[in-house]
Amino acid sequence: MSPLTDLIKNHPNANCFDLPPLPLDAEGMADDFRRYYAHTLGRDCDDQTIYYAYKALSITLRDRLVERWKNTRNAYDEADCKRTYYLSLEFLMGRALSNAMLNLGLNDAVAQGLYEMGLALEEIQDNEPDAGLGNGGLGRLAACFLDSCASLQLPVRGYGLRYEYGMFRQVIEGGEQHEEPDHWLRDGNPWELERPEFTQRIPFGGRTEASTDRFGRKSVRWIDTSDVLAVPYDVPVPGYRNDTVNTLRLWKAAATDEFNLDEFNAGSYPESVAQKNAAEHITMVLYPNDASECGEELRLRQQFFLASASIKDVLRDWIRRHGNDFTRFAERNCFQLNDTHPAVSVAELMRQLMDEHDLEWDAAWLIVRQTMAYTNHTLLPEALERWPVRLFRQLLPRILEIIFEINARFLAEVASRWPGDVDRQRRMSLIEEGYDPQVRMAYLAIVGSFSVNGVAALHSELLIDGLFRDFNELWPRKFNNKTNGVTQRRWLAMCNPGLRELLNETIGDGWVRDLSQLKQLEPFAADPAFRARWHAIKQENKQRLVEQVSQLCRVEFPLEAIFDVQVKRIHEYKRQLLNVLHVIHLYNRIKRGDTRNWTPRCVLIGGKAAPGYMMAKQIIKLINHVARTINGDPDTAGLLRMAFMPDYRVSLMEVIAPGTDLSEQISTAGKEASGTGNMKFMMNGAITIGTLDGANIEIREQVGDENFFLFGMTAAGVEARRQHYDPNGIIASDPALLEVMNLLESGHFNQFAGGAFDQVIFAIRNPHDPWMTAADFRNYIDVQEQAALAYRDRERWLRMSILNTARSGHFSSDRTITEYSRDIWHLDAVAPHTSA
Ligand SMILES: *Cc1c(COP(=O)(O)O)cnc(C)c1O
Numbered sequence: 001m002s003p004l005t006d007l008i009k010n011h012p013n014a015n016c017f018d019l020p021p022l023p024l025d026a027e028g029m030a031d032d033f034r035r036y037y038a039h040t041l042g043r044d045c046d047d048q049t050i051y052y053a054y055k056a057l058s059i060t061l062r063d064r065l066v067e068r069w070k071n072t073r074n075a076y077d078e079a080d081c082k083r084t085y086y087l088s089l090e091f092l093m094g095r096a097l098s099n100a101m102l103n104l105g106l107n108d109a110v111a112q113g114l115y116e117m118g119l120a121l122e123e124i125q126d127n128e129p130d131a132g133l134g135n136g137g138l139g140r141l142a143a144c145f146l147d148s149c150a151s152l153q154l155p156v157r158g159y160g161l162r163y164e165y166g167m168f169r170q171v172i173e174g175g176e177q178h179e180e181p182d183h184w185l186r187d188g189n190p191w192e193l194e195r196p197e198f199t200q201r202i203p204f205g206g207r208t209e210a211s212t213d214r215f216g217r218k219s220v221r222w223i224d225t226s227d228v229l230a231v232p233y234d235v236p237v238p239g240y241r242n243d244t245v246n247t248l249r250l251w252k253a254a255a256t257d258e259f260n261l262d263e264f265n266a267g268s269y270p271e272s273v274a275q276k277n278a279a280e281h282i283t284m285v286l287y288p289n290d291a292s293e294c295g296e297e298l299r300l301r302q303q304f305f306l307a308s309a310s311i312k313d314v315l316r317d318w319i320r321r322h323g324n325d326f327t328r329f330a331e332r333n334c335f336q337l338n339d340t341h342p343a344v345s346v347a348e349l350m351r352q353l354m355d356e357h358d359l360e361w362d363a364a365w366l367i368v369r370q371t372m373a374y375t376n377h378t379l380l381p382e383a384l385e386r387w388p389v390r391l392f393r394q395l396l397p398r399i400l401e402i403i404f405e406i407n408a409r410f411l412a413e414v415a416s417r418w419p420g421d422v423d424r425q426r427r428m429s430l431i432e433e434g435y436d437p438q439v440r441m442a443y444l445a446i447v448g449s450f451s452v453n454g455v456a457a458l459h460s461e462l463l464i465d466g467l468f469r470d471f472n473e474l475w476p477r478k479f480n481n482k483t484n485g486v487t488q489r490r491w492l493a494m495c496n497p498g499l500r501e502l503l504n505e506t507i508g509d510g511w512v513r514d515l516s517q518l519k520q521l522e523p524f525a526a527d528p529a530f531r532a533r534w535h536a537i538k539q540e541n542k543q544r545l546v547e548q549v550s551q552l553c554r555v556e557f558p559l560e561a562i563f564d565v566q567v568k569r570i571h572e573y574k575r576q577l578l579n580v581l582h583v584i585h586l587y588n589r590i591k592r593g594d595t596r597n598w599t600p601r602c603v604l605i606g607g608k609a610a611p612g613y614m615m616a617k618q619i620i621k622l623i624n625h626v627a628r629t630i631n632g633d634p635d636t637a638g639l640l641r642m643a644f645m646p647d648y649r650v651s652l653m654e655v656i657a658p659g660t661d662l663s664e665q666i667s668t669a670g671k672e673a674s675g676t677g678n679m680k681f682m683m684n685g686a687i688t689i690g691t692l693d694g695a696n697i698e699i700r701e702q703v704g705d706e707n708f709f710l711f712g713m714t715a716a717g718v719e720a721r722r723q724h725y726d727p728n729g730i731i732a733s734d735p736a737l738l739e740v741m742n743l744l745e746s747g748h749f750n751q752f753a754g755g756a757f758d759q760v761i762f763a764i765r766n767p768h769d770p771w772m773t774a775a776d777f778r779n780y781i782d783v784q785e786q787a788a789l790a791y792r793d794r795e796r797w798l799r800m801s802i803l804n805t806a807r808s809g810h811f812s813s814d815r816t817i818t819e820y821s822r823d824i825w826h827l828d829a830v831a832p833h834t835s836a
Contacts, residue, residue: 022064024106030113032060051187053119054097054127057110058190061100065236066193069245071832076155077321082331083155084825087310087345088142088338089302090286091160091248092134092167093235094490094650096191098125099147102494103238129184130649131191132166133250135290135608136569137676138377140486140650141455141813142338144676147487148817150239150246151513153829159310161302162192162233162250165285170608170647175624179288179611192233192250200230200312201256202305208398220355222398228279229254230309240489240513243832251309253282289610290569291383297395300344300387304396307345311335311352326359330370334825337374337449340385340441346372346448347402355398361405373451373824375482376442377673379462380573386438389431403439407431410447417474428470446471446478451824453482456674456695458715482820483698484674485813488515491680495654498537499684499805506530515812518805525802534798538661538685545659548652549604553643555631561600561641562791565686566664567648567656570609570616572771573671577619577760579605579664580626581773582781584740586640587630598639599788606645606652615759620644622757625749653677657684661797662709662787665690666780668771670715672696679811685801689787691776695811702807707800709790711783712776727765727774737777741765 023029037043037056076083101107111121134140142158149156168179203225210220235248255276282301287294318329337343346368353364378384392400407430418424430447432438446452446468454460460481464472472479493500493512503511507520524530539559546557557563566579583603589595605623609616627642645652663681665672665688672694682688682699689709690696700708713721731737741764743749750756764773791797809815821827 019067022067024064024104024109026109026113026116029060029106029109030117032063033057033113033117036060050123051127054124055188055190057114057124058097058128061097061104061106061110062190062236064104064106065100065238065245068238068243068832069236069247071243071834072245073247075830075832079155079828079830080321080332081155081830082333082825082827083157084149084334084336084821084827085310085314086142086145086149086156086158086336086338087306087342088139088158088160089306089341090134090139090338091131091142091146091158091250092136092139092650093131093143093248094654095125095128095130096235097128098494099490100236100238102489103151103240105241129182130166130651131189132182132184132649133160133163133286135167135286135288137484137674138290138339141484141676143650144485144487144490144813145817146237146246146248147239147489148485148813150237150244151242151487151489152814152817152821153239153242153244153831154817154821154825154827155830156246156825156827158237158246158248159306159313160248160250161283161286161306162252163283163286164252167286167608167649168288168611172620172624172644172646175621175628177609177617177620192235195232195234195249198232198313198316199254200232200251200309200316201227202230202308203227203398204301204304204395206397208401220398220401222351222355226279227256227258228282228305229256230305230312232309232313243834249310249313251283251306253280253305255279288608289612291378291380291571291573292610292613293383293385295387297391300391300395303341304344304348304399307342307348308352310342311345311349315352315357324357326353326357326363326367330367333371335372336820336825337372337445339375339377340445343374343385343441343445343448344396344399346444347399347406350402350406351398365406365409368448369450372445372449373453374445374449375453375455376459376463376468377455379459379467379671379673384467385441386432387441389437389439392439400439403430403444406444406447414474424470428474442467443471450478451480452478453480453824454673455482455484456698457481457483458670458692458697459673459694462670462715480823482816482823483695483810484676484679485811485816486676486679486683487813488512488683490654491657492683496537496541496658496684498540499658502533502537511809513814515814516809518809519807521802521806525799525806528795531795531798531802534685534802535794538659538801541658541684542661543659544655545604548655549643549645552647553645555627555641555643557602557604557641557643558600558638561602562661562788563602563604563659564662564664565604565656565660565681566666567604567606567645567653568675568677570607570619571613572615572619572763573667575666575668575771575773575776576605576607576623577764577771578666578773578776578780579603580619580623581737581740581764581777582784583626583630583640583642584743585736585781587626587633587636588736588739588743590635590639595639597789597792599791600639601641601788603640603642604645604656605643606648606656608648615763618757618760622749622760625756629749653680657681657686660684660686661791661801662686663688663690665693665696666712666776667691667693668776669693669713669718671771679808682804682811683808685805687787687790687797687800687804689780689783698810702810703804704807707803707807709783709787711779713772718772718775721772721775725767725769725772725775727767727769727772730774730777731765734778736781737774 036059043052166182171178206225230251237246353359454463511517657680663686665678674694691712
């Protein structure tokens with residue numbers, strides 16, 4: 001592309017690109033809206049598709065973001081500040097429109113401008129598809145972090161992949177999950193800006209060739225590669241009313257313009273052009289596995305594609321600003337790896353520094369070990385990524401050489417620290433030996449990083465006691481904890497406008513920037529008038545949820561019932577099964593007439609199962625069948641309802657969390673790294689029923705034991721119990737559980753499909769059940785009964801609810817990011833010069 005800047009710089013009207021600030025009032029924005037609608041999009045006002053109204057409004061707001069985006073970039077360049085790059089295969093962003101309006105402070109002006117044109121803002125907002133480029137918690141964490149970084153004015157850029165198809169849409173048919181493709185880009189994406197000028201070339205395959213120059217310097221070339229282009233698309237990330245707009249840069253794979261010469265010379269021009277398609281497959285689809293590895297070659301391609309393109313982009317920008325001198329690179333740059341998915345970055349940064357920028361091994365390694373930081377997200381062994389050495393050899397031969405060299409030097413370090421301890425060397429090796437040797441990606445990430453963090457206090461403790469014990473003995477100072485958080489902008493201010501206004505009126509609006517200010521709410525828990533207003537808002541939010549449930553599940557929830565909600569990925573460790581057992585128990589009680597002091601209850605469960613995870617799919621089917629039986633039984637009227645909400649996603653959670661009374665966080669202790677759904681519920685005044693797992697522990701510490709429904713074994717208790725776990729004995733000696741199992745096993749919930757739930761039943765009765773569902777049943781149903789009683793005492797419940805919100809300040813992702821910056825990134829905030 002031609003260097004436009006040179007042309008402009010020398011032009012007498014050099015300032016002709018300095019535009020006056022765009023208007024932020026209702027009228028000015030309405031003018032823009034009409035122009036985009038009529039001219040840019042070419043629609044008439046009698047074109048009755050509201051979609052184009054969404055599009056016109058998005059472009060109107062995007063213009064306001066772009067203004068501030070450039071100022072932010074310039075401010076970072078001028079300050080020449082240290083920067084962090086958040087590398088993640090997932091960013092679960094959800095919708096952008098309402099977030100942009102909130103963060104720009106344009107809610108009222110936009111609503112007014114639209115109202116004057118006879119348009120309803122809410123209807124327009126519902127036309128935006130979710131950006132579902134993630135599976136669950138890990139991807140949503142990345143999105144909350146970006147929001148916090150922009151709101152704290154930290155120079156942090158997200159790097160990810162622009163999947164053509166995001167997380168699948170879940171459809172329930174006959175009680176079973178079916179997956180439909182999510183072609184979220186079909187109608188275009190007004191929030192992205194293509195930047196073809198920053199395209200990178202990514203090598204795959206080929207072979208390596210070593211050579212020595214006349215000074216005896218060794219170098220390696222990676223040759224005969226099949227290259228794929230990486231084209232960046234930038235998404236603006238606005239901070240909260242602070243004129244900062246950061247960047248999420250997403251890479252799309254594209255074919256090079258080179259032909260497959262063999263095909264071409266054989267005269268098959270169309271075939272050779274068609275082959276280009278294969279390159280573009282790399283960013284075609286998000287892998288829908290949460291908390292389990294998949295082992296597909298395409299997935300490794302995705303990981304390297306992200307790592308290579310992002311690092312090239314960072315080095316290009318460094319060279320633009322500092323030339324080819326990397327001596328200060330480590331002082332000014334940091335890469336945060338979101339789980340091991342981008343861990344190949346460790347070797348790829350080595351490769352680029354050595355092979356493309358002529359650094360020696362030691363200099364390059366020093367840079368890597370001072371710039372890479374790794375966040376671990378799971379303790380489940382099945383989720384620990386390993387890639388076959390043979391796959392690396394075929395796909396990334398140069399990267400494999402570098403990994404071998406890193407490993408050889410690392411094992412020498414282990415040997416000198418523990419001479420003769422060969423078992424330790426075998427345990428700590430980056431390569432797991434065997435018939436089909438594997439690269440252990442977590443170990444590569446640990447060895448290549450200066451910081452390794454877990455995501456909640458318990459999780460970080462369990463990591464250094466278990467999985468990473470050897471590494472902690474070698475490098476204790478590397479390991480640290482950063483308890484997760486969520487952004488209160490989206491998860492309170494945006495999704496709960498009723499509560500937002502009450503909070504603003506009561507304690508001012510400082511909490512939107514500084515969530516610890518919610519503490520000021522505590523005294524109001526004792527104020528009956530305040531409690532009444534709190535109750536009224538909760539009921540309005542429950543009404544919104546009732547309408548969603550009615551529409552999506554065809555189940556009617558009575559407003560006065562306790563709304564008991566578990567929404568999250570469907571996984572055995574999260575124990576949706578335990579929830580179902582409790583519901584069946586309540587059903588049994590109703591059937592036998594044991595309903596004295598009954599609290600009407602509505603149980604809502606939602607979440608997606610990985611398409612290949614059969615047990616999770618059977619659990620979904622069970623939930624739907626139990627719900628159908630219960631809801632169809634006249635005896636349950638006014639006492640119990642159950643629904644499965646299809647296609648759980650960010651925009652649904654924005655309706656669910658504000659309308660929930662009781663938040664189910666019931667994983668087997670020691671298995672949920674942190675959880676973040678638990679924090680969204682707490683902020684919105686739901687009370688948790690939960691185990692001592694992940695961040696539940698810290699939630700309970702903050703809110704106090706009397707405002708939390710605790711049950712179940714501890715993590716240590718779980719491990720101790722494994723030796724002598726006897727679920728069949730537990731079932732036989734607990735009449736309630738026996739009755740539940742009898743009903744399940746009688747086929748009561750699968751009258752026309754014998755054996756449909758056999759696997760689920762077997763799992764509960766299995767002495768090797770890793771999740772020990774039966775072990776926690778008794779305590780769970782007892783504590784559920786306490787929760788039901790507490791709910792009947794409305795004033796007590798309201799006090800608890802208010803205190804949950806008031807004490808949720810610790811779970812802002814602003815707090816988390818402040819800790820990342822203080823302990824790992826060492827960033828300074830940089831404010832853009834305002835254009836006005
Ligand atoms: C917050 C969130 C999650 C994470 O929920 P957990 O209960 O922590 O597993 C998953 N999916 C969506 C859409 C979310 O908003």
